[in-house]
Amino acid sequence: MNIQQDISLKPYNTFGIDVKAAHFVSVSSEASLIEVLSSEEFPDRFILGGGSNMLLTKDIDKLVIHVNLKGITVIDENDDYVTLKVSAGENWHQFVLWCIDHNYGGIENLSLIPGNVGTAPIQNIGAYGVELKDVFVNCEAINIESKNKELFDLSACEFGYRDSIFKRKAKGKYIITSVTFRLTKKDHKLNISYGAIEAKLNEQGVNEPTIKAVSDAVISIRQSKLPDPAVLGNSGSFFKNPVIDKQAFEKLKETYPKAPHYVLGENEIKVPAGWLIETAGFKGKRYGDAGVHKNQALVLVNHGDASGAEIWQLAQRIRQKVKKCFGIDIEAEVNVL
Numbered sequence: 078m079n080i081q082q083d084i085s086l087k088p089y090n091t092f093g094i095d096v097k098a099a100h101f102v103s104v105s106s107e108a109s110l111i112e113v114l115s116s117e118e119f120p121d122r123f124i125l126g127g128g129s130n131m132l133l134t135k136d137i138d139k140l141v142i143h144v145n146l147k148g149i150t151v152i153d154e155n156d157d158y159v160t161l162k163v164s165a166g167e168n169w170h171q172f173v174l175w176c177i178d179h180n181y182g183g184i185e186n187l188s189l190i191p192g193n194v195g196t197a198p199i200q201n202i203g204a205y206g207v208e209l210k211d212v213f214v215n216c217e218a219i220n221i222e223s224k225n226k227e228l229f230d231l232s233a234c235e236f237g238y239r240d241s242i243f244k245r246k247a248k249g250k251y252i253i254t255s256v257t258f259r260l261t262k263k264d265h266k267l268n269i270s271y272g273a274i275e276a277k278l279n280e281q282g283v284n285e286p287t288i289k290a291v292s293d294a295v296i297s298i299r300q301s302k303l304p305d306p307a308v309l310g311n312s313g314s315f316f317k318n319p320v321i322d323k324q325a326f327e328k329l330k331e332t333y334p335k336a337p338h339y340v341l342g343e344n345e346i347k348v349p350a351g352w353l354i355e356t357a358g359f360k361g362k363r364y365g366d367a368g369v370h371k372n373q374a375l376v377l378v379n380h381g382d383a384s385g386a387e388i389w390q391l392a393q394r395i396r397q398k399v400k401k402c403f404g405i406d407i408e409a410e411v412n413v414l
């Protein structure tokens with residue numbers, strides 16, 4: 078066990094926040110992970126995956142365990158499908174590209190999402206009409222208390238919109254070590270109904286789209302709207318899109334007849350938080366080094382040296398203004414620590 082002291086976590090979180098870990102260890106095998114968990118010297122631990130969905134607001138006075146398990150294994154296949162078991166520390170986007178190279182379909186719409194494979198189920202990552210749960214078979218996770226490995230199948234994960242059991246009952250109790258996916262080998266079910274993808278494919282003159290063409294379109298859309306964390310620190314969407322009832326929506330429409338929205342059910346309407354934040358006047362605004370992205374108001378950014386507390390302060394300011402302007406509560410999507 079190579080445990081280091083006083084390590085900056087700046088390279089380990091996509092917001093680029095400079096907080097310190099009192100103790101830090103990177104584990105690249107399940108055996109060393111169990112060894113670390115069994116050590117009585119560090120009973121308080123903090124699990125770090127790709128660091129892409131968190132805002133760190135203070136130093137961590139615990140043992141930070143960086144999950145760095147690697148490997149992709151074909152565990153089953155036939156003419157139509159392949160089943161892949163992927164270690165938690167694999168970078169999500171590199172895995173998507175690997176699948177496209179192998180002509181495995183199902184996750185092309187999830188191209189360029191930051192983070193690692195092992196953290197993808199926690200918030201059921203989603204984009205352009207596809208969610209992780211659509212291709213998910215199961216995941217293995219080590220129970221931190223018992224150190225036993227447990228298997229979570231689709232229903233056990235209780236997936237919802239940017240949500241799973243790992244954000245609720247099982248929060249902080251497990252370390253996901255691998256995820257198993259079922260992908261198509263032929264007759265790929267392309268999901269191009271999301272307006273922006275269709276438009277991009279038309280613009281590129283693609284008549285018979287392939288998974289590679291869809292991935293390229295998604296990459297191009299994301300690059301035009303979403304900042305690259307390597308260039309400008311961010312954590313993707315900072316807030317979830319709120320769901321309001323019909324009565325609240327009718328009220329919103331009185332002032333904003335053209336408010337964008339998606340009808341989910343008879344009495345459930347989702348309103349894009351990006352639109353609420355932009356309409357409340359925050360798009361492109363900057364307070365010191367904490368800011369709101371100029372192309373997508375749902376994304377908060379670190380222009381350089383913002384602290385986690387400054388980003389969190391900005392998030393609070395936005396929440397209060399959105400509440401005041403529209404009477405709608407917006408909730409953080411990232412984990413704030």
Ligand code: EPU
Nearest residue numbers: 204205206313314316317318337349351352355373374375
């Ligand atoms: N909008 C604005 N102003 C903005 C941003 C958006 O008016 O600054 C409006 C757009 O005009 C559009 C609507 O809001 O009518 C929706 O915008 P967009 O298509 O960009 O999607 P989103 O709802 O803002 C969600 C996900 C993204 C995902 C996209 C595409 C959440 C919290 N976010 O954003 O996920 O890439 O859809 O599927 O659901 C992430 O989770 O990190 C993420 C980037």
